[in-house]
């Protein structure tokens with residue numbers, strides 16, 4: 001058995017061609033939930049859903065989020081209504097008191113659905129309605145995810161990192177904003193002073209996650225700060241990673257990042273935005289997979305390959321390098 005830690009697009013891209021090396025029935029994916037928001041009363045879990053949709057073969061492969069060829073009639077009507085009533089768009093946070101009222105899992109990231117600031121497709125929304133309904137019926141997020149995994153016919157086990165709330169808040173000169181405001185509404189442009197994983201200290205890892213972390217662990221080329229940071233903020237997860245073989249794929253080629261805001265966020269939290277900085281951020285990692293053009297000298301074993309992943313064949317090549325690195329450290 002092997003366990004993948006997933007967030008953003010990095011680890012999903014690795015999983016997309018990994019079946020031949022890591023058979024779905026023998027792998028578990030633990031997904032970041034720091035990016036989750038409650039929007040118009042519905043819990044949206046982008047990193048869980050990307051894995052559900054990928055493994056269920058419905059993922060939008062242009063964006064790597066949402067469902068391919070989805071319509072967005074409800075989203076469009078929400079914008080028409082808001083526009084016609086002169087309601088300002090942009091993220092509309094619920095009031096300060098409401099942020100800690102309501103469903104505990106949604107704490108510190110509760111938004112009104114008026115002029116919905118994230119694009120939610122119609123089929124995607126059905127998933128959020130189902131998930132939120134199950135939570136309201138008393139399911140944990142782990143239980144609700146299991147139901148959705150069955151609905152999408154998954155062979156891989158997919159687990160949220162915790163059933164407790166952890167919210168990724170980006171501190172900017174104008175104050176803290178949720179990661180989805182920073183990324184979706186502000187295009188990743190605000191200056192970042194710090195990144196906070198609110199709730200991380202009190203959140204616990206579920207038994208299912210702790211069981212999965214007894215197996216060898218793979219961290220794909222996900223963003224070390226916003227994809228992995230929320231997981232590392234949970235004590236039990238950090239401790240479990242120190243006890244098991246871990247292989248990580250660098251999202252950098254030396255100091256060049258493949259995509260996304262990783263470099264900016266790493267610099268903001270005090271890590272060099274480079275492979276060397278990733279190694280510092282992941283002290284529990286026993287071996288790394290680096291790009292063939294990455295000459296960074298690390299104090300741990302390294303397997304090199306072309307880590308660019310555009311096609312399933314690319315992902316399979318990186319998966320084989322990961323398996324080779326795991327052999328060295330297991």
Ligand code: FO1
Pocket residue numbers: 007008009035044045046047049050065066117118119120124180183184
């Ligand atoms: N990313 C965007 O850039 N714009 C969006 O409107 C948007 C909507 C969205 C809806 C559901 C979902 O699961 C993901 C969505 N994302 C959107 C992606 C998301 O912001 C991030 O890429 C992830 O949180 C990073 O993993």
